[in-house]
Every structure is written in structure tokens, then in C-alpha cells.
Amino acid sequence: MTKYISKRILMSVLTLFLIIFVLFVLIRIVPGNPFPVERMSAEMILQKRAELGLDKPILIQFVDYMSLLLSGSFGNGTSLYNGAPIKPILLACLENSFKIGVLSILFGTIVGLFLGITAALHRGKFLDGVCTVVSILGVCIPSYVFMIFLQYFFSYKISFFPYFFDPSRFLFSAIMPSLSLSLFAIATVARFTRNEMIEVMNSDYVKLAESKGLYGFELMRRHVLRNALIPIVTVIAPLVVDLLTGAMVIEKIYGINGVGKLMVDAIAGDGIDYNYVLALGIVFSSLYIGIMLLLDILYGIIDPRIRLSAKEAA
Amino acid sequence: MNYVPRKDDFEFVANRNLEIDLNFASQGYWKGVAIHFFKNRIAVAGSIIVSLIILFAIFAPILSSYDYHEIISVNDSTGKEIIARSLEPQIAGDSTDFFADKTFLFGTDDMGRDLWTRTWQGARVSLIIAFVAILIDMIIGTSYGLISGFFGGTVDNILQRFIEIIGSIPTLVIISILAIFMDKGIGLVIASLLITEWIGMSKIARAECLKIKEREYVLASRTLGAGSFHIIFKQILPNTIGPIITQVMFSIPVAIFTEAFLSFVGVGIVLPQCSLGSLIEAGFNNITVLPYQILPPISVLALLMLGFNLIGDGFREALAPKLEDM
Numbered sequence: 001m002t003k004y005i006s007k008r009i010l011m012s013v014l015t016l017f018l019i020i021f022v023l024f025v026l027i028r029i030v031p032g033n034p035f036p037v038e039r040m041s042a043e044m045i046l047q048k049r050a051e052l053g054l055d056k057p058i059l060i061q062f063v064d065y066m067s068l069l070l071s072g073s074f075g076n077g078t079s080l081y082n083g084a085p086i087k088p089i090l091l092a093c094l095e096n097s098f099k100i101g102v103l104s105i106l107f108g109t110i111v112g113l114f115l116g117i118t119a120a121l122h123r124g125k126f127l128d129g130v131c132t133v134v135s136i137l138g139v140c141i142p143s144y145v146f147m148i149f150l151q152y153f154f155s156y157k158i159s160f161f162p163y164f165f166d167p168s169r170f171l172f173s174a175i176m177p178s179l180s181l182s183l184f185a186i187a188t189v190a191r192f193t194r195n196e197m198i199e200v201m202n203s204d205y206v207k208l209a210e211s212k213g214l215y216g217f218e219l220m221r222r223h224v225l226r227n228a229l230i231p232i233v234t235v236i237a238p239l240v241v242d243l244l245t246g247a248m249v250i251e252k253i254y255g256i257n258g259v260g261k262l263m264v265d266a267i268a269g270d271g272i273d274y275n276y277v278l279a280l281g282i283v284f285s286s287l288y289i290g291i292m293l294l295l296d297i298l299y300g301i302i303d304p305r306i307r308l309s310a311k312e313a314a
Numbered sequence: 315m316n317y318v319p320r321k322d323d324f325e326f327v328a329n330r331n332l333e334i335d336l337n338f339a340s341q342g343y344w345k346g347v348a349i350h351f352f353k354n355r356i357a358v359a360g361s362i363i364v365s366l367i368i369l370f371a372i373f374a375p376i377l378s379s380y381d382y383h384e385i386i387s388v389n390d391s392t393g394k395e396i397i398a399r400s401l402e403p404q405i406a407g408d409s410t411d412f413f414a415d416k417t418f419l420f421g422t423d424d425m426g427r428d429l430w431t432r433t434w435q436g437a438r439v440s441l442i443i444a445f446v447a448i449l450i451d452m453i454i455g456t457s458y459g460l461i462s463g464f465f466g467g468t469v470d471n472i473l474q475r476f477i478e479i480i481g482s483i484p485t486l487v488i489i490s491i492l493a494i495f496m497d498k499g500i501g502l503v504i505a506s507l508l509i510t511e512w513i514g515m516s517k518i519a520r521a522e523c524l525k526i527k528e529r530e531y532v533l534a535s536r537t538l539g540a541g542s543f544h545i546i547f548k549q550i551l552p553n554t555i556g557p558i559i560t561q562v563m564f565s566i567p568v569a570i571f572t573e574a575f576l577s578f579v580g581v582g583i584v585l586p587q588c589s590l591g592s593l594i595e596a597g598f599n600n601i602t603v604l605p606y607q608i609l610p611p612i613s614v615l616a617l618l619m620l621g622f623n624l625i626g627d628g629f630r631e632a633l634a635p636k637l638e639d640m
Contacts, residue, residue: 015482026491140619142571144578145612148598156602248486249578253598263486264579267493277494281487288484 005297012293016286020069023281024062027274069282086279090262094283097251097258099170101243104178108185109236115186116193117220123198131190138187144249147180151253164255177250185239192235196228203227230299237295259283347556350632357628363621367614371441374434382435383586385426420610424600432588433610437618439589443500444569447507452562454508455515460546460554462516463523470520481513489576498581503573510572511565518561522554556633563626567619574615590615 056064119131154176155163166173200206201224209223248260255261259280266276351357375382420429462473489506496502526532527550535549570590576582577591578598585592590611597608 015479018479019483019487023487023491027494136620136623139623140567141616142574142619144575145594145616148594148601148608148612152601152605249575252579260486263490267490267581274494277490281490284484284487285482289482292482 001300004300008293008296012289016289019285019289020066020282021062023278023285024065025058027278028058028061086275090259090279090283093257093259093262096167096256097247097260100174100178100181100256100258101240101247103174104181104243105185105236105240107178108182108239109189111182112186112189113193113232115190117197119190119194120197120201128194131194135187135191138183138190141183143180143183144253146183147177147250147253150176150180165257167257177254177256181243181247181250185236185243188235188239189232192232193228196232197224200224200227233295233298237292240291347629347632351628354628354631356624357632360621360624360628363617364625367437367618367621368441370434371438375431375438378428378431378434380428380431382431382588383427421604421606423596423607424604429593429607429610432593433590433614436588436590436593436611437614439500439583439587440570440573440591440615440618443503443507443573443589444566447504447569448511448562448565450508451512451515451565452558455512456519456551456554456558458512459516459519459521460523460550463520464527464542464546464550477513477516480509485510485572489581493581499584500582500587503576503582506576507569507572511569514565515558515561518557519554522557523550526550526553560626560630560633563622563629567622567626570615570618570622590618 115131115134119128122128150161151163154161161176162169162173165177206219206223209219214223247258248264250256251258251261252264262276263280263284266273266280418428418430420433423429423432458473458477462470485506488509489502492502492505492509496505523546532545532549535545540549573582573589574591574594577589578595580595583589583592593611594608594615597604597611600607
């Protein structure tokens, strides 16, 4: 197990390093220059470049950047446009996004599991139909469309929720965005849980357990759920990552100061803030790779077969 | 002494009384798939929805009396130009103002353009982007997966590590890098779809290839002297088409969604072009005052996603029919 985990960690760190390197080089070789040519003389630009260390060879710049990064600050650490330091803004935004992300994943998994299990236990009956409709709707309505509707009806028409995100009432105003973000997760998890449960419930070993006299909750917990969980964890993994993308629009719609909104501001404005793109790129990639790593390890814990086969392969 | 085959060494198989399953053996593979697909009412409903939207996207902008970027205006009695700004949906003869004789089924937007035409034009742009991007993805992904799966060993190892690295870059980061190098617009949307969507396709092609390459007919083909690429593209590819088409059906809604999402955040389609995403964005900006503007593009988007997902589901079931269905 230790060998499996350490191998996975090593691979992830290597991949992350490679991605940061590629991001860095790509951003440094972009044609054009980040300074307003009409307002700065050639001399000033040269001076500014020297100040930011842009005149050194790319590899040396990269080493400098990495050492700064590892010591906890984001490169030159300031926005190209207003000169404000990136780190505090990024941390604040990360916190907001993280909280909403965790809320929606919790929401999506719990409601999804509940719906899926209910549907599987009432296969072919009314509740099963309800679950099917919810999962179809969840897959085909983009989260931001749902968010727009929620905002229109519950904030504008009956003003129950605040129209824009209100950090002073975090939990209350986080309900709508995390609900809409979790819609897709609910749908996918519910559908997968239902199908997996039905498959496992029809399998020979569950029939054996039943014939031994095991029934009800104990049977579900020990035989059905544990085996049905593995594929379910597989669907949750990409969902967590999809959240990042969905959150980008939701944050824009609901005025949440999160990393998604930061990214939109960095790329969709008139000029592109290279330092922000680089910093956010690193943050997103580390999050993504970190989640993937965590899930890989989780598979190993849930399903001993996976870590055993990994051991044989090693 | 060499053996020379003679005619009476062989016996014509059809002369023997073979027991052939007449029910299913006489039926071609694709015919079977089609029968299963059309038996599935939900999948048929999905196909109808998608075909209707495609028909409207093709013909509505052509048949409409307005252009999608045309600002509609009339002159009043003093000759002053009046623009049909933000009119609610109306049918000719319905109202009494300057535009009483005109029909705007979905109303007009705040620039005075007909939303009916714009919605279908937007659907057309979104569909074209999705089809083009996914088609190229399919070609790249399938070839990559088949080659990787067929050769195995070192080739497979290198190709798979490459995919692993590309696949672990979040889509958002890829988009932001592209936004640095490219201008906003259709090109950026297609490029980001090209980079992200082929990976899933190649994984499926590789898995199918691994299953098929051990079959006897591939060995037979090899024995007869066929080259690797002949085997990959002539012998294995036709047998992987089914799962790949299913994947395509699921990728198209993803592509449509990605386009809508990019246009919504402002790095996608630029004016005066329009797509479902840019229409939703425009409607969202006016949602509190003119809520009717956002409804048409959102409904078309949701119906398209629904339709393609239903078709994909139906296809997947039709390709792997369970024994009990037969």
C-alpha cells in the first residue's frame, strides 16, 4: 500500500512540475509585450524588464520563479495591471470557492446517493420515475442556466435570497450557488448509484447472502453499498473537476469573489494579466492533480483488488 | 514432391446441412442496432427533438424575413426612424404600435433585432462548432487510440504518458493559455474543444483495440501478409465504430455546453455573430426587465443537450443489447 501511494505521489508531483514548466514557458514566449508601448519609452521598458527579471534566459527565470513559488509567494507576486499583490486576493478567493465547492459536492453526493438508492429499492415504481426525471434534467440543464432561474425567481421575484452573494451571511447566500452547482452531480451520482445497486443486487453473492439469512440494512451496508461504491467514486472524481468550470460562470452570475471569477477577469477583459493566468493555472492544476491523487488512493482503500494489481505491476 | 490442390479436394460448404440461426444471423449488425434503437421510445423522442432543432437551425434563418444581424426599423409619419427595440413576442395584427404588421415570434432584442432569427442562427453556429470540433476529435482520438492499443509496449507507454499529462491540465487552464495566443471567437472555441475532447475518444478506441486485436481474424489477416496499418484501419477500425459513435453522441452536448459557457464568460463568439451562449449572455444582462429574451436560447440549449443525451443512451443500449431484450 505504501509503495502504491508513494508511486502515485511521485507521478503526480512530476506531472505538476511539468505542467508548471510548460505554462511558464508558454507565457514567457507569448509574442508582444505586457507593457503599454505608447506610454513608456524603450528605455523605461528595458528598465522595467530588468526589474522584473524578464531579461534573463527563460530557464533561469523559471528557477527563480520556482524558488519563489516554493517559498510561498506567486512569482513576482503582483498583478500586471494594478500592481496589487496576487497572494492575498488569491487566498481570499480560494477560500470562497473552496467552501462553495465543498458544499456542493457534499450536497450532490448525499442527495444523489439518496435518490439513487431510493430508486434502486423501488425499481420500476413511482419513486424510480422521479429519480429518472431528476437525473435527465440534471444532465441536460447547464448549472448556470439553473442558477439564472433560481436567481430570477428566488432573489428577484420574491426576494427571499440576496440578489448577489453576501459574504456576511455566507451559508445563507451560498445555498443557491451550491445547489445549482450540485445539480449535475446529483443527476450523475443518482443514475450511477441506481444502475450499480441494481446490478449488485442481482449478483450471485448478494443472493447467497440473502439465502444465508442476511437482510435489510446489514445486507445493504456490507454487500451492496460497498461494492456499488467503487464505480460511484469513479464518477465523483471528474465531477469535482467539472465544478471548477461550472463555478466560473456561477461566480460571475452571482458576484462571488472566487477563483473562477478571477480567471474570467484575467482572460476575458481587454488585456490579459499574465501573472494572474500563471498563478491561477498553477492553482487549478495543483487542485486538479491533488484531487485525482486523493481519489486514486481512495480507490485503493475501497477496493483491495486495485492496490493488489498495482503491486503486481510494480 | 509438391502438393497441388485439385478441385475435388474441396467440398462446397453450402451443400452440407448446417444449422444456421435464421432469426438473428440473417440480420446485419447495423440492422440489428437500428431495430433496437427504434424500439426504444425515449431514444426516438431524442432523435425527433434533435432533428427538429437541426431543421429549424438550417431553414429558419433562410426563411425568416429578417437577417440575424439586421436592425429592424420603420419610419413614422414625420419620417423619423423608429427602431424595434425590446419588443415582446407578437404576431402581426396583434398590437397597435408602429410594428403592428410585423411578426416577432420570440420578440426583439435591445438592439432591435429579431430574436426568432437570432435564436436559430445561434443554434446553427453552436451546432456547426460542435460537429466540426467533434468530427476532428473523433479522427484524431480514434487513430491515436488504435495505434497506441495495437502496437502496445513502448509505443503504448509513451503515448499513454503523453495523454496522462495532457489530461491532467484542467480545461480552464488550457482555455486561458489559448486565450493568450488566439483572438476571441469561433477559432478559440474550436481549438479548446480540439485539445480537450479527443482524449476520451482515444481511451475508448484503445480499449476496444486491445479487445479486438487478439481475435482470430486479425491473426488470419496478419498471416496473409497484411501490414499493421491495413489491420488497424481496415480490420479493427470498422469493429470499434459502435462505441466511438456512442462517445461522439455524448461529446456533442459537451461541446455545445463548452461553447455556450465560453461565449457566456466572454471569450467565445463575438458580435455581430451570435451563438446560443452569447444570446444567453445578452438575455441574462436584461433578465430582470425583459425576461422573455433569455427563454428561447436557453430552451433550445437545454433541448439540444437533452436530445443528444437521449440518443447517446439509446445508442449505447442498442449496441450492447441484453439477452433478455432479444
